[in-house]
Amino acid sequence: MSTTVWIILAGAAMTYLTRVGGHLVLSQFQRIHPRVQAGLDAVPAAVLTTLFAPALFNAGWPELAAMIVAGLVALRGGLMAMFTTGAAVLIAGRYLIG
Amino acid sequence: MSAEILFEPSPRRAFWSGFRLGVPVVVASAPFAILFGAIAAQNGLSVGEAVLMSATIYGGASQMVGLELFGQKVAPWLVVFSIFAVNFRHILYSAAVGRRIRHWPLWQKAVGFFFLVDPQYAETERKGEAGEPVGFVWYMGMALPIYVFWIVESGIGAAFGALIPDTHAIGLDFLLPIYFLGLVMSFRARPLWLPVVLASSAASILAYAFVGSPWHVSIGAAAGILLAAAMPLADANGPAGPESDNTGPLP
Known part of the structure; x- marks a missing residue:
């Protein structure tokens, strides 16, 4: 099997671990330390931020415009609305600026 | 019965x-x-x-x-x-x-x-x-x-x-x-969301420039998580379950 398939299967095993793990492990504790809880709460935003921040730093004008507009739309609309608006701004920007 | x-x-x-x-x-x-x-x-x-x-x-x-x-x-x-x-x-x-x-x-x-x-x-x-x-x-x-x-x-x-x-x-x-x-x-309704995002952004951009990809992911994430854990504690929210984040209807 290729490396890609192994990575996918290992990723799947780790994902399943998160979905049973809370029930198996976290429910054993009466109380989680508040600092651990605060750290856990921060995990998704912290990880996902690193996946777009460097791209933003190196981006051109169409990409920056798309991210700003998408970020503003996300304050009001859902994920779908922000995503389609951002994509539209990006495509239009690249068409105009190249 | x-x-x-x-x-x-x-x-x-x-x-x-x-x-x-x-x-x-x-x-x-x-x-x-x-x-x-x-x-x-x-x-x-x-x-x-x-x-x-x-x-x-x-x-x-x-x-x-x-x-x-x-x-x-x-x-x-x-x-x-x-x-x-x-x-x-x-x-x-x-x-x-x-x-x-x-x-x-x-x-x-x-x-x-x-x-x-x-x-x-x-x-x-x-x-x-x-x-x-x-x-x-x-x-x-x-x-x-x-x-x-x-x-x-x-x-x-x-x-x-x-x-x-x-x-x-x-x-x-x-x-x-x-x-x-x-x-x-x-995820913006979560406590400390903005400081976490700012810390992770700054750390990931710096790591991307000076350490190189893929380390910007772990370094940037660690910065945000450590910041959240080190911040002054707010009042505990009681025993309620985690809020479902507004990630929309996605698997």
């Missing part, structure tokens, strides 16, 4: 009542499943690999993260770790849902937890909080249509994505950052 015993609906009715909750999720997640497949194909994954990813990982955000890192040719363990990190929130869902399904046999629990994606968690908590019994048949009635369509649409996206001629013009290379920004925005 108490007259208070909760009325269990027939299995068929329970299944369709769950199914009805799954349909809107199927509709809303379709574009993202197709997008996932298309980007997977652009990043060199075969249709089979894209389908395998949807069928075994079954978590939209983490699958996109996997693709992003596959494209950068980073160390395998780091890809696996990043998938794990993005899906880490499921630990909190799992602990909360576990209380609702104590009466399920072990094999039903083992199967049920596999399908515990964000909307599944949200509906299960809603049903449990309303005092209704959370049955396995109802649960799977909701889970199965979402799962099956997620896999099929990923395959369609992958088959079609390889045929797109000019990916730069339609912005395919930059759709993932927009998508990740949207996910980050959906």
Whole structure:
């Protein structure tokens, strides 16, 4: 099997671990330390931020415009609305600026 | 015998009542499943690999993260770790849902937890909080249509994505950052969200420039998490389960 398939299967095993793990492990504790809880709460935003921040730093004008507009739309609309608006701004920007 | 015993609906009715909750999720997640497949194909994954990813990982955000890192040719363990990190929130869902399904046999629990994606968690908590019994048949009635369509649409996206001629013009290379920004925005109700995002942004940009990819992911994430853990503590929120974040109806 290729490396890609192994990575996918290992990723799947780790994902399943998160979905049973809370029930198996976290429910054993009466109380989680508040600092651990605060750290856990921060995990998704912290990880996902690193996946777009460097791209933003190196981006051109169409990409920056798309991210700003998408970020503003996300304050009001859902994920779908922000995503389609951002994509539209990006495509239009690249068409105009190249 | 108490007259208070909760009325269990027939299995068929329970299944369709769950199914009805799954349909809107199927509709809303379709574009993202197709997008996932298309980007997977652009990043060199075969249709089979894209389908395998949807069928075994079954978590939209983490699958996109996997693709992003596959494209950068980073160390395998780091890809696996990043998938794990993005899906880490499921630990909190799992602990909360576990209380609702104590009466399920072990094999039903083992199967049920596999399908515990964000909307599944949200509906299960809603049903449990309303005092209704959370049955396995109802649960799977909701889970199965979402799962099956997620896999099929990923395959369609992958088959079609390889045929797109000019990916730069339609912005395919930059759709993932927009998508990740949207996910980050959906967590904005959480405590310390802004300081965490600012710390992780700064650390990941610096790490990207001075240490290099892929370390910006772990260094940037660590900065935000440590900041959150070190901040002055707010009042505890009591024993309530985790809020379902507004990630929208996505697996």
